[in-house]
Amino acid sequence: MNRKAPAERVRSALEEQAGADLARSMPTGYQRLGRVLLLRLPEALRPHFGTIGRAWVRELRVGAVLRYRGAMAGELRVPDVELIAGSGTEAEVREHGVRYRLDAARVMFAAGNRTERQRIGKLVRSGEQVVDLFAGIGYFALPAALEGRAARVYACEKNPVSFEYLVVNVRVNGLGERVMPVPGDNLSVDLPLGVADRVLMGYLPSSIPWLPRALSLLRPAGGTLHVHLVEGTRGGVDAAHSRVRQHLGRLGARVGDSSAREVKPYGPGRLHAVVDVYVRPPEATSRAMPERPGP
Ligand SMILES: C[S@@+](CC[C@H](N)C(=O)[O-])C[C@H]1O[C@@H](n2cnc3c(N)ncnc32)[C@H](O)[C@@H]1O
Incomplete structure (x- = not known):
């Protein structure tokens, strides 16, 4: 051998x-x-x-x-x-019981996010309503529905090629209507306001500009956001953590328990962090139309 x-x-x-x-x-x-x-x-x-x-x-x-x-x-x-x-160049990746089909020449698949994909599957509770604002081919949406047994995951994706594979992946994983692929820009597509238990915000370098949109999707009584961002290694996850809490405070949200962790290194001197935060949206949010985030 x-x-x-x-x-x-x-x-x-x-x-x-x-x-x-x-x-x-x-x-x-x-x-x-x-x-x-x-x-x-x-x-x-x-x-x-x-x-x-x-x-x-x-x-x-x-x-x-x-x-x-x-x-x-x-x-x-x-x-x-x-x-x-x-x-x-079409391929299928099998990971933690999830099947991800993709065209490796046209669609990304971040090897370094493996632990985070698994973690999301374990965090989601049976029966939850979840929104994934940056679904890609279903990186988080599929484990949320398969392992997490979410009742429904609205999976929003703007890239038509990724969206095509998202639809395929919902089918090959046998998820039926528990994952609803939503094509287009997450700010302008029709998503149900005020019903989500959890919103996934897997966009780098920072998903902070999408916080108003995410707050508008959460249940008025509160829910969990998973906010991804890049931070310098000097400040590390602690800096990412306080940045997200501060932004939410400025938006008038009531910020509850939160924690932060490193997802992976992100080039020299930087890391990819995710902040999990339980938050209660300000009263007016679910009726307000979010503004488009700046560059
Ligand atoms: C970096 S990928 C997702 C990464 C993923 N969370 C992971 O773990 O590998 C971000 C996805 O968001 C999509 N996207 C970017 N801006 C968007 C928007 N405004 N609305 C919907 N999808 C968007 C991109 O096309 C891309 O597929």
Whole structure:
């Protein structure tokens, strides 16, 4: 049995095929999404992309290898990747009993949010009404309904490609009408006001601008917000925590129990934090039309 790590196996294969220099210069990190592998390879290795990609196809028995060209950009989180070996970029990721179908070349899947996806499934209580303002392909909405047994999850998504997969994922996970995919901008789409027990706000660098919208969706008696944001590592989760509480206070909400945690590192000197906060919206919120957040 070959006990070497996959990257080591690829390195040995490349050494035989293309020499020790190339093998040494190949990075070892990768992300696997079902049958598709994503790699970061320096531009200088371009003449060898095909050779490297095919070595990964053989060693990991994946169907396709994508190379990250640049950072995930824009509001709709479209990945910037190129195919370097194999074919077909549709994949299925199975995680904590959830099936996520996606096109790895067109839709993001943050490996670092794995624990947070699982945590949401465990936090949601049976029978809850949940709104996911940034649903993507169902990253949080699916565990909220499957493991959490929410009665209903309104899953709002603006990117048409992600939305297409969200609809597919609701079907393949057998969720029927318990997850309602809502296409379009979460500020202008029709969502039921004043009925949510919980609102998921998984948007970076900061979902704070959406707090007025989230408050308008919560039950008047109160509910839980999960506010995602990026913070400097110096202030860390504590700074993120107080920032969210302060904003909610300024909006006139009654802020109850709260806690904050790190989801993952987010580039040099920064981290991705999530603040869970129980809050009672100010009385007028559920009737007010939210304003569009600034950039
Ligand atoms: C970063 S992704 C979701 C990440 C996810 N929470 C996770 O754990 O991986 C954010 C999603 O929100 C969507 N989005 C951004 N702005 C939106 C808006 N105003 N209304 C609805 N969806 C939006 C993007 O298209 C994207 O699919």
